Amino acid sequence: MPLAANDLVSNTAFFAAMQENARRMTALFAENPRLNSIFASQQRWLMAQLGFSLYYRPDPQDPAKGLYSGRFVAAAMQYDIASRNTAGAFIKEMLAYRFARPIDNPADHRMRPLEPTDMAVQSIVKWLYVHLAILDTLDGGERAVALAENPVLFARLQPTIAQGILENHAVRNPGETFNLFTWANSGGLVMDSFIARIQDFDPDAPRTVLGQVSSADICQRYLISKTHLKRLMDKAAQMGSLGHETVAGKNMLWLSQGFVREYWTYQAEKFALIDAAFHTQAAPEKTAGGSAVRQLSAVP
Known part of the structure:
Protein backbone atom coordinates (compact mmCIF):
# COMPACT_ATOMS: atom_id res chain seq x y z
CA MET A 1 0.00 0.00 0.00
CA PRO A 2 1.26 3.52 -0.77
CA LEU A 3 2.29 5.65 2.18
CA ALA A 4 -0.32 8.29 3.07
CA ALA A 5 0.56 11.96 3.54
CA ASN A 6 -1.46 12.15 6.76
CA ASP A 7 0.65 9.36 8.24
CA LEU A 8 3.94 10.88 7.11
CA VAL A 9 3.19 14.33 8.49
CA SER A 10 2.93 12.90 12.02
CA ASN A 11 5.72 10.32 11.74
CA THR A 12 9.03 11.19 13.43
CA ALA A 13 10.77 8.52 11.34
CA PHE A 14 9.68 10.43 8.26
CA PHE A 15 11.03 13.65 9.77
CA ALA A 16 14.48 12.03 9.96
CA ALA A 17 14.08 10.71 6.41
CA MET A 18 13.00 14.16 5.28
CA GLN A 19 16.18 15.61 6.77
CA GLU A 20 18.24 13.05 4.87
CA ASN A 21 16.44 14.03 1.71
CA ALA A 22 17.28 17.68 2.39
CA ARG A 23 20.95 16.76 2.73
CA ARG A 24 20.87 14.78 -0.52
CA MET A 25 19.13 17.59 -2.40
CA THR A 26 21.78 20.10 -1.37
CA ALA A 27 24.46 17.55 -2.30
CA LEU A 54 4.52 16.52 -21.97
CA TYR A 55 7.47 14.71 -23.52
CA TYR A 56 6.97 11.39 -21.74
CA ARG A 57 3.21 11.23 -22.32
CA PRO A 58 2.82 11.36 -26.12
CA ASP A 59 -0.24 10.15 -28.02
CA PRO A 60 0.66 7.89 -30.97
CA GLN A 61 -2.71 8.77 -32.53
CA ASP A 62 -2.06 12.50 -32.30
CA PRO A 63 1.40 13.76 -33.32
CA ALA A 64 0.60 17.13 -31.74
CA LYS A 65 0.61 15.50 -28.29
CA GLY A 66 4.20 15.82 -27.14
CA LEU A 67 6.60 18.57 -26.11
CA TYR A 68 6.14 21.61 -28.31
CA SER A 69 6.84 25.22 -27.44
CA GLY A 70 3.23 26.32 -28.00
CA ARG A 71 1.76 23.39 -26.09
CA PHE A 72 4.16 23.94 -23.20
CA VAL A 73 3.27 27.63 -22.95
CA ALA A 74 -0.45 26.85 -23.02
CA ALA A 75 -0.08 24.20 -20.31
CA ALA A 76 2.06 26.49 -18.10
CA MET A 77 -0.70 29.09 -18.26
CA GLN A 78 -3.42 26.47 -17.67
CA TYR A 79 -1.71 25.29 -14.48
CA ASP A 80 -1.05 28.89 -13.44
CA ILE A 81 2.69 28.36 -13.28
CA ALA A 82 3.84 31.21 -15.48
CA SER A 83 2.72 33.87 -17.93
CA ARG A 84 2.95 33.35 -21.68
CA ASN A 85 6.14 35.42 -21.89
CA THR A 86 7.82 33.70 -18.91
CA ALA A 87 7.00 30.20 -20.19
CA GLY A 88 8.16 31.07 -23.70
CA ALA A 100 16.27 20.62 -24.71
CA ARG A 101 16.67 20.21 -28.47
CA PRO A 102 14.50 19.73 -31.56
CA ILE A 103 13.78 16.11 -32.41
CA ASP A 104 15.45 14.92 -35.61
CA ASN A 105 13.19 13.66 -38.38
CA PRO A 106 9.79 14.17 -36.71
CA ALA A 107 6.84 12.20 -38.04
CA ASP A 108 5.19 15.44 -39.12
CA HIS A 109 7.76 17.83 -40.59
CA ARG A 110 5.30 20.70 -40.28
CA MET A 111 5.80 20.60 -36.53
CA ARG A 112 8.88 21.14 -34.33
CA PRO A 113 8.72 18.70 -31.43
CA LEU A 114 11.32 19.02 -28.68
CA GLU A 115 13.03 16.51 -26.43
CA PRO A 116 15.11 16.86 -23.25
CA THR A 117 18.82 16.25 -23.68
CA ASP A 118 20.57 13.44 -21.83
CA MET A 119 22.03 15.95 -19.39
CA ALA A 120 18.56 17.16 -18.40
CA VAL A 121 17.14 13.63 -18.21
CA GLN A 122 19.89 12.34 -15.96
CA SER A 123 19.44 15.29 -13.61
CA ILE A 124 15.76 14.55 -12.97
CA VAL A 125 16.37 10.79 -12.85
CA LYS A 126 18.78 11.40 -9.97
CA TRP A 127 16.13 13.54 -8.27
CA LEU A 128 13.59 10.72 -8.51
CA TYR A 129 16.10 8.05 -7.46
CA VAL A 130 16.88 9.96 -4.25
CA HIS A 131 13.19 10.25 -3.41
CA LEU A 132 12.55 6.56 -4.03
CA ALA A 133 15.57 5.65 -1.90
CA ILE A 134 14.24 7.80 0.95
CA LEU A 135 10.86 6.07 0.73
CA ASP A 136 12.64 2.72 0.91
CA THR A 137 14.17 3.67 4.26
CA LEU A 138 10.67 3.99 5.71
CA ASP A 139 9.34 0.53 4.90
CA GLY A 140 12.28 -1.51 3.59
CA GLY A 141 10.99 -1.33 0.02
CA GLU A 142 13.02 -1.66 -3.16
CA ARG A 143 11.71 1.24 -5.23
CA ALA A 144 15.15 2.68 -5.97
CA VAL A 145 16.42 -0.77 -6.97
CA ALA A 146 13.49 -1.12 -9.35
CA LEU A 147 14.38 2.15 -11.04
CA ALA A 148 18.08 1.27 -11.23
CA GLU A 149 17.35 -2.15 -12.74
CA ASN A 150 14.73 -0.83 -15.16
CA PRO A 151 15.58 2.80 -16.01
CA VAL A 152 12.77 3.01 -18.57
CA LEU A 153 10.42 2.88 -15.57
CA PHE A 154 11.13 6.60 -15.23
CA ALA A 155 9.19 7.30 -18.43
CA ARG A 156 6.07 5.82 -16.82
CA LEU A 157 6.52 7.44 -13.43
CA GLN A 158 7.40 11.01 -14.37
CA PRO A 159 4.12 12.13 -16.05
CA THR A 160 2.05 10.75 -13.16
CA ILE A 161 4.30 12.40 -10.57
CA ALA A 162 4.28 15.70 -12.45
CA GLN A 163 0.51 15.71 -12.74
CA GLY A 164 0.22 15.00 -9.02
CA ILE A 165 2.59 17.85 -8.18
CA LEU A 166 0.88 20.32 -10.51
CA GLU A 167 -2.62 19.50 -9.21
CA ASN A 168 -1.85 19.14 -5.49
CA HIS A 169 -2.67 22.32 -3.58
CA ALA A 170 -0.67 21.28 -0.51
CA VAL A 171 2.44 20.85 -2.68
CA ARG A 172 1.90 24.03 -4.66
CA ASN A 173 0.94 26.17 -1.63
CA PRO A 174 1.99 24.58 1.66
CA GLY A 175 2.20 27.88 3.54
CA GLU A 176 3.13 31.54 3.43
CA THR A 177 6.71 31.20 4.67
CA PHE A 178 7.44 28.15 2.53
CA ASN A 179 6.12 30.00 -0.51
CA LEU A 180 8.29 33.02 0.30
CA PHE A 181 11.43 30.90 0.09
CA THR A 182 10.53 28.39 -2.60
CA TRP A 183 9.47 30.96 -5.19
CA ALA A 184 12.80 32.77 -4.79
CA ASN A 185 15.87 31.64 -6.69
CA SER A 186 17.75 29.18 -4.46
CA GLY A 187 15.27 29.78 -1.64
CA GLY A 188 14.24 26.14 -1.56
CA SER A 193 19.89 23.55 4.48
CA PHE A 194 17.98 24.88 7.50
CA ILE A 195 16.01 21.65 7.96
CA ALA A 196 19.16 19.54 7.56
CA ARG A 197 20.78 21.44 10.45
CA ILE A 198 18.12 20.54 13.03
CA GLN A 199 19.63 18.39 15.79
CA ASP A 200 17.07 17.93 18.55
CA PHE A 201 13.51 18.31 17.30
CA ASP A 202 10.46 18.66 19.49
CA PRO A 203 7.32 19.00 17.32
CA ASP A 204 5.48 20.63 20.23
CA ALA A 205 8.11 23.32 20.83
CA PRO A 206 7.23 26.79 19.50
CA ARG A 207 10.81 27.24 18.24
CA THR A 208 13.55 24.97 16.95
CA VAL A 209 17.06 26.33 17.40
CA LEU A 210 19.46 25.51 14.56
CA GLY A 211 22.62 27.05 15.94
CA GLN A 212 24.99 29.49 14.31
CA VAL A 213 24.36 29.92 10.58
CA SER A 214 26.75 31.81 8.34
CA SER A 215 24.99 33.96 5.75
CA ALA A 216 28.20 34.21 3.75
CA ASP A 217 28.47 30.41 3.61
CA ILE A 218 24.86 30.05 2.45
CA CYS A 219 25.34 32.68 -0.26
CA GLN A 220 28.47 30.95 -1.53
CA ARG A 221 27.02 27.43 -1.46
CA TYR A 222 23.69 28.19 -3.11
CA LEU A 223 24.62 31.07 -5.41
CA ILE A 224 22.31 33.56 -3.75
CA SER A 225 23.29 37.19 -3.27
CA LYS A 226 23.66 38.65 0.22
CA THR A 227 21.00 41.24 -0.59
CA HIS A 228 18.55 38.60 -1.79
CA LEU A 229 19.15 36.34 1.23
CA LYS A 230 18.80 39.26 3.65
CA ARG A 231 15.51 40.22 2.03
CA LEU A 232 14.16 36.68 2.48
CA MET A 233 15.36 36.42 6.07
CA ASP A 234 14.01 39.86 7.02
CA LYS A 235 10.61 39.10 5.51
CA ALA A 236 10.44 35.70 7.26
CA ALA A 237 11.44 37.37 10.53
CA GLN A 238 8.62 39.90 10.14
CA MET A 239 6.25 36.95 9.71
CA GLY A 240 7.55 35.42 12.95
CA SER A 241 8.84 32.37 11.07
CA LEU A 242 12.48 32.65 12.09
CA GLY A 243 14.77 34.82 14.13
CA HIS A 244 17.91 34.96 16.20
CA GLU A 245 18.51 34.64 19.91
CA THR A 246 21.64 34.73 22.03
CA VAL A 247 22.59 31.43 23.67
CA ALA A 248 25.80 31.23 25.70
CA GLY A 249 27.01 34.40 24.02
CA LYS A 250 26.39 33.03 20.52
CA ASN A 251 23.92 34.29 17.94
CA MET A 252 21.65 31.34 17.13
CA LEU A 253 19.09 31.01 14.34
CA TRP A 254 15.69 29.52 15.18
CA LEU A 255 12.74 28.40 13.07
CA ALA A 268 4.78 14.52 3.20
CA GLU A 269 2.41 15.40 0.36
CA LYS A 270 5.18 15.21 -2.25
CA PHE A 271 6.55 11.86 -1.06
CA ALA A 272 3.03 10.41 -0.79
CA LEU A 273 2.18 11.27 -4.38
CA ILE A 274 5.54 9.91 -5.60
CA ASP A 275 4.85 6.67 -3.73
CA ALA A 276 1.31 6.49 -5.13
CA ALA A 277 2.69 6.94 -8.65
CA PHE A 278 5.22 4.17 -8.07
CA HIS A 279 2.58 1.71 -6.88
CA THR A 280 0.38 2.58 -9.85
CA GLN A 281 3.00 2.56 -12.59
CA ALA A 282 5.79 0.20 -11.46
CA ALA A 283 4.04 -3.03 -12.46
CA PRO A 284 5.73 -4.59 -15.52
CA GLU A 285 4.00 -3.51 -18.68
CA LYS A 286 4.75 -2.47 -22.21
CA THR A 287 5.90 1.12 -22.50
CA ALA A 288 4.88 3.23 -25.48
CA GLY A 289 7.44 3.22 -28.24
CA GLY A 290 9.02 6.14 -30.01
CA SER A 291 11.66 8.67 -29.08
CA ALA A 292 9.87 9.52 -25.84
CA VAL A 293 11.25 6.38 -24.20
CA ARG A 294 15.00 6.61 -24.36
CA GLN A 295 17.21 4.36 -22.28
CA LEU A 296 17.99 6.20 -19.06
CA SER A 297 21.24 5.20 -17.45
CA ALA A 298 22.64 7.69 -14.96
CA VAL A 299 21.11 6.37 -11.76
CA PRO A 300 23.46 6.66 -8.78
Missing part, protein backbone atom coordinates in the same frame (compact mmCIF):
# COMPACT_ATOMS: atom_id res chain seq x y z
CA LEU A 28 22.95 17.13 -5.77
CA PHE A 29 23.05 20.90 -6.19
CA ALA A 30 26.70 20.95 -5.13
CA GLU A 31 27.60 18.49 -7.91
CA ASN A 32 26.97 21.23 -10.48
CA PRO A 33 25.76 24.49 -8.90
CA ARG A 34 25.70 26.49 -12.12
CA LEU A 35 23.68 23.85 -13.91
CA ASN A 36 21.25 23.13 -11.09
CA SER A 37 20.73 26.79 -10.17
CA ILE A 38 18.69 27.14 -13.38
CA PHE A 39 15.95 25.07 -11.71
CA ALA A 40 16.43 26.45 -8.18
CA SER A 41 13.02 28.08 -7.80
CA GLN A 42 9.53 26.64 -7.50
CA GLN A 43 8.40 28.20 -10.76
CA ARG A 44 11.29 26.79 -12.78
CA TRP A 45 11.04 23.40 -11.10
CA LEU A 46 7.34 23.22 -11.92
CA MET A 47 7.99 24.21 -15.52
CA ALA A 48 10.68 21.54 -15.79
CA GLN A 49 8.30 18.89 -14.42
CA LEU A 50 5.64 20.05 -16.88
CA GLY A 51 8.01 19.88 -19.83
CA PHE A 52 9.12 16.36 -19.00
CA SER A 53 5.52 15.22 -18.54
CA ALA A 89 11.41 32.51 -22.35
CA PHE A 90 11.96 29.34 -20.30
CA ILE A 91 11.74 27.16 -23.43
CA LYS A 92 14.21 29.42 -25.26
CA GLU A 93 16.55 29.26 -22.28
CA MET A 94 16.37 25.46 -22.14
CA LEU A 95 17.28 25.30 -25.82
CA ALA A 96 20.12 27.81 -25.36
CA TYR A 97 21.56 25.88 -22.40
CA ARG A 98 21.09 22.59 -24.28
CA PHE A 99 18.67 21.10 -21.80
CA LEU A 189 17.86 25.11 -1.10
CA VAL A 190 18.19 27.56 1.79
CA MET A 191 15.17 25.89 3.42
CA ASP A 192 16.68 22.45 2.81
CA SER A 256 9.15 28.65 14.20
CA GLN A 257 6.98 25.59 14.71
CA GLY A 258 4.75 26.82 11.87
CA PHE A 259 7.66 27.13 9.42
CA VAL A 260 8.90 23.62 10.15
CA ARG A 261 5.35 22.29 9.90
CA GLU A 262 4.86 23.89 6.47
CA TYR A 263 8.04 22.22 5.21
CA TRP A 264 7.07 18.89 6.77
CA THR A 265 3.57 19.02 5.24
CA TYR A 266 4.98 19.83 1.81
CA GLN A 267 7.43 16.94 1.92
Whole structure:
Protein backbone atom coordinates (compact mmCIF):
# COMPACT_ATOMS: atom_id res chain seq x y z
CA MET A 1 0.00 0.00 0.00
CA PRO A 2 1.26 3.52 -0.77
CA LEU A 3 2.29 5.65 2.18
CA ALA A 4 -0.32 8.29 3.07
CA ALA A 5 0.56 11.96 3.54
CA ASN A 6 -1.46 12.15 6.76
CA ASP A 7 0.65 9.36 8.24
CA LEU A 8 3.94 10.88 7.11
CA VAL A 9 3.19 14.33 8.49
CA SER A 10 2.93 12.90 12.02
CA ASN A 11 5.72 10.32 11.74
CA THR A 12 9.03 11.19 13.43
CA ALA A 13 10.77 8.52 11.34
CA PHE A 14 9.68 10.43 8.26
CA PHE A 15 11.03 13.65 9.77
CA ALA A 16 14.48 12.03 9.96
CA ALA A 17 14.08 10.71 6.41
CA MET A 18 13.00 14.16 5.28
CA GLN A 19 16.18 15.61 6.77
CA GLU A 20 18.24 13.05 4.87
CA ASN A 21 16.44 14.03 1.71
CA ALA A 22 17.28 17.68 2.39
CA ARG A 23 20.95 16.76 2.73
CA ARG A 24 20.87 14.78 -0.52
CA MET A 25 19.13 17.59 -2.40
CA THR A 26 21.78 20.10 -1.37
CA ALA A 27 24.46 17.55 -2.30
CA LEU A 28 22.95 17.13 -5.77
CA PHE A 29 23.05 20.90 -6.19
CA ALA A 30 26.70 20.95 -5.13
CA GLU A 31 27.60 18.49 -7.91
CA ASN A 32 26.97 21.23 -10.48
CA PRO A 33 25.76 24.49 -8.90
CA ARG A 34 25.70 26.49 -12.12
CA LEU A 35 23.68 23.85 -13.91
CA ASN A 36 21.25 23.13 -11.09
CA SER A 37 20.73 26.79 -10.17
CA ILE A 38 18.69 27.14 -13.38
CA PHE A 39 15.95 25.07 -11.71
CA ALA A 40 16.43 26.45 -8.18
CA SER A 41 13.02 28.08 -7.80
CA GLN A 42 9.53 26.64 -7.50
CA GLN A 43 8.40 28.20 -10.76
CA ARG A 44 11.29 26.79 -12.78
CA TRP A 45 11.04 23.40 -11.10
CA LEU A 46 7.34 23.22 -11.92
CA MET A 47 7.99 24.21 -15.52
CA ALA A 48 10.68 21.54 -15.79
CA GLN A 49 8.30 18.89 -14.42
CA LEU A 50 5.64 20.05 -16.88
CA GLY A 51 8.01 19.88 -19.83
CA PHE A 52 9.12 16.36 -19.00
CA SER A 53 5.52 15.22 -18.54
CA LEU A 54 4.52 16.52 -21.97
CA TYR A 55 7.47 14.71 -23.52
CA TYR A 56 6.97 11.39 -21.74
CA ARG A 57 3.21 11.23 -22.32
CA PRO A 58 2.82 11.36 -26.12
CA ASP A 59 -0.24 10.15 -28.02
CA PRO A 60 0.66 7.89 -30.97
CA GLN A 61 -2.71 8.77 -32.53
CA ASP A 62 -2.06 12.50 -32.30
CA PRO A 63 1.40 13.76 -33.32
CA ALA A 64 0.60 17.13 -31.74
CA LYS A 65 0.61 15.50 -28.29
CA GLY A 66 4.20 15.82 -27.14
CA LEU A 67 6.60 18.57 -26.11
CA TYR A 68 6.14 21.61 -28.31
CA SER A 69 6.84 25.22 -27.44
CA GLY A 70 3.23 26.32 -28.00
CA ARG A 71 1.76 23.39 -26.09
CA PHE A 72 4.16 23.94 -23.20
CA VAL A 73 3.27 27.63 -22.95
CA ALA A 74 -0.45 26.85 -23.02
CA ALA A 75 -0.08 24.20 -20.31
CA ALA A 76 2.06 26.49 -18.10
CA MET A 77 -0.70 29.09 -18.26
CA GLN A 78 -3.42 26.47 -17.67
CA TYR A 79 -1.71 25.29 -14.48
CA ASP A 80 -1.05 28.89 -13.44
CA ILE A 81 2.69 28.36 -13.28
CA ALA A 82 3.84 31.21 -15.48
CA SER A 83 2.72 33.87 -17.93
CA ARG A 84 2.95 33.35 -21.68
CA ASN A 85 6.14 35.42 -21.89
CA THR A 86 7.82 33.70 -18.91
CA ALA A 87 7.00 30.20 -20.19
CA GLY A 88 8.16 31.07 -23.70
CA ALA A 89 11.41 32.51 -22.35
CA PHE A 90 11.96 29.34 -20.30
CA ILE A 91 11.74 27.16 -23.43
CA LYS A 92 14.21 29.42 -25.26
CA GLU A 93 16.55 29.26 -22.28
CA MET A 94 16.37 25.46 -22.14
CA LEU A 95 17.28 25.30 -25.82
CA ALA A 96 20.12 27.81 -25.36
CA TYR A 97 21.56 25.88 -22.40
CA ARG A 98 21.09 22.59 -24.28
CA PHE A 99 18.67 21.10 -21.80
CA ALA A 100 16.27 20.62 -24.71
CA ARG A 101 16.67 20.21 -28.47
CA PRO A 102 14.50 19.73 -31.56
CA ILE A 103 13.78 16.11 -32.41
CA ASP A 104 15.45 14.92 -35.61
CA ASN A 105 13.19 13.66 -38.38
CA PRO A 106 9.79 14.17 -36.71
CA ALA A 107 6.84 12.20 -38.04
CA ASP A 108 5.19 15.44 -39.12
CA HIS A 109 7.76 17.83 -40.59
CA ARG A 110 5.30 20.70 -40.28
CA MET A 111 5.80 20.60 -36.53
CA ARG A 112 8.88 21.14 -34.33
CA PRO A 113 8.72 18.70 -31.43
CA LEU A 114 11.32 19.02 -28.68
CA GLU A 115 13.03 16.51 -26.43
CA PRO A 116 15.11 16.86 -23.25
CA THR A 117 18.82 16.25 -23.68
CA ASP A 118 20.57 13.44 -21.83
CA MET A 119 22.03 15.95 -19.39
CA ALA A 120 18.56 17.16 -18.40
CA VAL A 121 17.14 13.63 -18.21
CA GLN A 122 19.89 12.34 -15.96
CA SER A 123 19.44 15.29 -13.61
CA ILE A 124 15.76 14.55 -12.97
CA VAL A 125 16.37 10.79 -12.85
CA LYS A 126 18.78 11.40 -9.97
CA TRP A 127 16.13 13.54 -8.27
CA LEU A 128 13.59 10.72 -8.51
CA TYR A 129 16.10 8.05 -7.46
CA VAL A 130 16.88 9.96 -4.25
CA HIS A 131 13.19 10.25 -3.41
CA LEU A 132 12.55 6.56 -4.03
CA ALA A 133 15.57 5.65 -1.90
CA ILE A 134 14.24 7.80 0.95
CA LEU A 135 10.86 6.07 0.73
CA ASP A 136 12.64 2.72 0.91
CA THR A 137 14.17 3.67 4.26
CA LEU A 138 10.67 3.99 5.71
CA ASP A 139 9.34 0.53 4.90
CA GLY A 140 12.28 -1.51 3.59
CA GLY A 141 10.99 -1.33 0.02
CA GLU A 142 13.02 -1.66 -3.16
CA ARG A 143 11.71 1.24 -5.23
CA ALA A 144 15.15 2.68 -5.97
CA VAL A 145 16.42 -0.77 -6.97
CA ALA A 146 13.49 -1.12 -9.35
CA LEU A 147 14.38 2.15 -11.04
CA ALA A 148 18.08 1.27 -11.23
CA GLU A 149 17.35 -2.15 -12.74
CA ASN A 150 14.73 -0.83 -15.16
CA PRO A 151 15.58 2.80 -16.01
CA VAL A 152 12.77 3.01 -18.57
CA LEU A 153 10.42 2.88 -15.57
CA PHE A 154 11.13 6.60 -15.23
CA ALA A 155 9.19 7.30 -18.43
CA ARG A 156 6.07 5.82 -16.82
CA LEU A 157 6.52 7.44 -13.43
CA GLN A 158 7.40 11.01 -14.37
CA PRO A 159 4.12 12.13 -16.05
CA THR A 160 2.05 10.75 -13.16
CA ILE A 161 4.30 12.40 -10.57
CA ALA A 162 4.28 15.70 -12.45
CA GLN A 163 0.51 15.71 -12.74
CA GLY A 164 0.22 15.00 -9.02
CA ILE A 165 2.59 17.85 -8.18
CA LEU A 166 0.88 20.32 -10.51
CA GLU A 167 -2.62 19.50 -9.21
CA ASN A 168 -1.85 19.14 -5.49
CA HIS A 169 -2.67 22.32 -3.58
CA ALA A 170 -0.67 21.28 -0.51
CA VAL A 171 2.44 20.85 -2.68
CA ARG A 172 1.90 24.03 -4.66
CA ASN A 173 0.94 26.17 -1.63
CA PRO A 174 1.99 24.58 1.66
CA GLY A 175 2.20 27.88 3.54
CA GLU A 176 3.13 31.54 3.43
CA THR A 177 6.71 31.20 4.67
CA PHE A 178 7.44 28.15 2.53
CA ASN A 179 6.12 30.00 -0.51
CA LEU A 180 8.29 33.02 0.30
CA PHE A 181 11.43 30.90 0.09
CA THR A 182 10.53 28.39 -2.60
CA TRP A 183 9.47 30.96 -5.19
CA ALA A 184 12.80 32.77 -4.79
CA ASN A 185 15.87 31.64 -6.69
CA SER A 186 17.75 29.18 -4.46
CA GLY A 187 15.27 29.78 -1.64
CA GLY A 188 14.24 26.14 -1.56
CA LEU A 189 17.86 25.11 -1.10
CA VAL A 190 18.19 27.56 1.79
CA MET A 191 15.17 25.89 3.42
CA ASP A 192 16.68 22.45 2.81
CA SER A 193 19.89 23.55 4.48
CA PHE A 194 17.98 24.88 7.50
CA ILE A 195 16.01 21.65 7.96
CA ALA A 196 19.16 19.54 7.56
CA ARG A 197 20.78 21.44 10.45
CA ILE A 198 18.12 20.54 13.03
CA GLN A 199 19.63 18.39 15.79
CA ASP A 200 17.07 17.93 18.55
CA PHE A 201 13.51 18.31 17.30
CA ASP A 202 10.46 18.66 19.49
CA PRO A 203 7.32 19.00 17.32
CA ASP A 204 5.48 20.63 20.23
CA ALA A 205 8.11 23.32 20.83
CA PRO A 206 7.23 26.79 19.50
CA ARG A 207 10.81 27.24 18.24
CA THR A 208 13.55 24.97 16.95
CA VAL A 209 17.06 26.33 17.40
CA LEU A 210 19.46 25.51 14.56
CA GLY A 211 22.62 27.05 15.94
CA GLN A 212 24.99 29.49 14.31
CA VAL A 213 24.36 29.92 10.58
CA SER A 214 26.75 31.81 8.34
CA SER A 215 24.99 33.96 5.75
CA ALA A 216 28.20 34.21 3.75
CA ASP A 217 28.47 30.41 3.61
CA ILE A 218 24.86 30.05 2.45
CA CYS A 219 25.34 32.68 -0.26
CA GLN A 220 28.47 30.95 -1.53
CA ARG A 221 27.02 27.43 -1.46
CA TYR A 222 23.69 28.19 -3.11
CA LEU A 223 24.62 31.07 -5.41
CA ILE A 224 22.31 33.56 -3.75
CA SER A 225 23.29 37.19 -3.27
CA LYS A 226 23.66 38.65 0.22
CA THR A 227 21.00 41.24 -0.59
CA HIS A 228 18.55 38.60 -1.79
CA LEU A 229 19.15 36.34 1.23
CA LYS A 230 18.80 39.26 3.65
CA ARG A 231 15.51 40.22 2.03
CA LEU A 232 14.16 36.68 2.48
CA MET A 233 15.36 36.42 6.07
CA ASP A 234 14.01 39.86 7.02
CA LYS A 235 10.61 39.10 5.51
CA ALA A 236 10.44 35.70 7.26
CA ALA A 237 11.44 37.37 10.53
CA GLN A 238 8.62 39.90 10.14
CA MET A 239 6.25 36.95 9.71
CA GLY A 240 7.55 35.42 12.95
CA SER A 241 8.84 32.37 11.07
CA LEU A 242 12.48 32.65 12.09
CA GLY A 243 14.77 34.82 14.13
CA HIS A 244 17.91 34.96 16.20
CA GLU A 245 18.51 34.64 19.91
CA THR A 246 21.64 34.73 22.03
CA VAL A 247 22.59 31.43 23.67
CA ALA A 248 25.80 31.23 25.70
CA GLY A 249 27.01 34.40 24.02
CA LYS A 250 26.39 33.03 20.52
CA ASN A 251 23.92 34.29 17.94
CA MET A 252 21.65 31.34 17.13
CA LEU A 253 19.09 31.01 14.34
CA TRP A 254 15.69 29.52 15.18
CA LEU A 255 12.74 28.40 13.07
CA SER A 256 9.15 28.65 14.20
CA GLN A 257 6.98 25.59 14.71
CA GLY A 258 4.75 26.82 11.87
CA PHE A 259 7.66 27.13 9.42
CA VAL A 260 8.90 23.62 10.15
CA ARG A 261 5.35 22.29 9.90
CA GLU A 262 4.86 23.89 6.47
CA TYR A 263 8.04 22.22 5.21
CA TRP A 264 7.07 18.89 6.77
CA THR A 265 3.57 19.02 5.24
CA TYR A 266 4.98 19.83 1.81
CA GLN A 267 7.43 16.94 1.92
CA ALA A 268 4.78 14.52 3.20
CA GLU A 269 2.41 15.40 0.36
CA LYS A 270 5.18 15.21 -2.25
CA PHE A 271 6.55 11.86 -1.06
CA ALA A 272 3.03 10.41 -0.79
CA LEU A 273 2.18 11.27 -4.38
CA ILE A 274 5.54 9.91 -5.60
CA ASP A 275 4.85 6.67 -3.73
CA ALA A 276 1.31 6.49 -5.13
CA ALA A 277 2.69 6.94 -8.65
CA PHE A 278 5.22 4.17 -8.07
CA HIS A 279 2.58 1.71 -6.88
CA THR A 280 0.38 2.58 -9.85
CA GLN A 281 3.00 2.56 -12.59
CA ALA A 282 5.79 0.20 -11.46
CA ALA A 283 4.04 -3.03 -12.46
CA PRO A 284 5.73 -4.59 -15.52
CA GLU A 285 4.00 -3.51 -18.68
CA LYS A 286 4.75 -2.47 -22.21
CA THR A 287 5.90 1.12 -22.50
CA ALA A 288 4.88 3.23 -25.48
CA GLY A 289 7.44 3.22 -28.24
CA GLY A 290 9.02 6.14 -30.01
CA SER A 291 11.66 8.67 -29.08
CA ALA A 292 9.87 9.52 -25.84
CA VAL A 293 11.25 6.38 -24.20
CA ARG A 294 15.00 6.61 -24.36
CA GLN A 295 17.21 4.36 -22.28
CA LEU A 296 17.99 6.20 -19.06
CA SER A 297 21.24 5.20 -17.45
CA ALA A 298 22.64 7.69 -14.96
CA VAL A 299 21.11 6.37 -11.76
CA PRO A 300 23.46 6.66 -8.78
